Amino acid sequence: xxxxxxxxxxxxxxxxxxxxxxxxxxxxxxxxxxxxxxxxxxxxxxxxxxxxxxxxxxxxxxxxxxxxxxxxxxxxxxxxxxxxxxxxxxxxxxxxxxxxxxxxxxxxxxxxxxxxxxxxxxxxxxxxxxxxxxxxxxxxxx
Numbered sequence: 001x002x003x004x005x006x007x008x009x010x011x012x013x014x015x016x017x018x019x020x021x022x023x024x025x026x027x028x029x030x031x032x033x034x035x036x037x038x039x040x041x042x043x044x045x046x047x048x049x050x051x052x053x054x055x056x057x058x059x060x061x062x063x064x065x066x067x068x069x070x071x072x073x074x075x076x077x078x079x080x081x082x083x084x085x086x087x088x089x090x091x092x093x094x095x096x097x098x099x100x101x102x103x104x105x106x107x108x109x110x111x112x113x114x115x116x117x118x119x120x121x122x123x124x125x126x127x128x129x130x131x132x133x134x135x136x137x138x139x140x141x142x
Contacts, residue, residue: 015120
């Protein structure tokens with residue numbers, strides 16, 4: 001973060017760099033492997049082919065659900081899972097606006113897209129950290 005307050009801070013100030021992607025036709029086991037290899041809790045699922053547009057996200061909870069449902073992760077494709085509708089934010093979205101949007105749509109992760117290109121990933125933990133920093137700064141100043 002570049003400041004001790006979120007006044008004026010945007011998603012671009014707190015987002016993670018571009019993340020690992022997985023094609024929507026991949027097996028769940030491939031997604032689990034990528035998460036482990038990249039030490040990440042979420043992958044952006046993209047269209048197959050050259051444009052690789054984000055279509056949804058898969059997180060560790062989705063893989064846990066597939067295991068609990070008794071699915072064969074080597075045979076189950078991401079397209080057969082009930083993955084959330086994609087919520088996309090732009091880099092210039094304010095921290096409070098991004099937080100409210102993600103809470104309203106009940107998603108923990110959102111790709112950050114600028115001019116149709118994925119430039120990062122934001123999650124509720126990063127947004128909450130920024131909001132808490134603002135609160136502490138306000139409490140200390142007042």
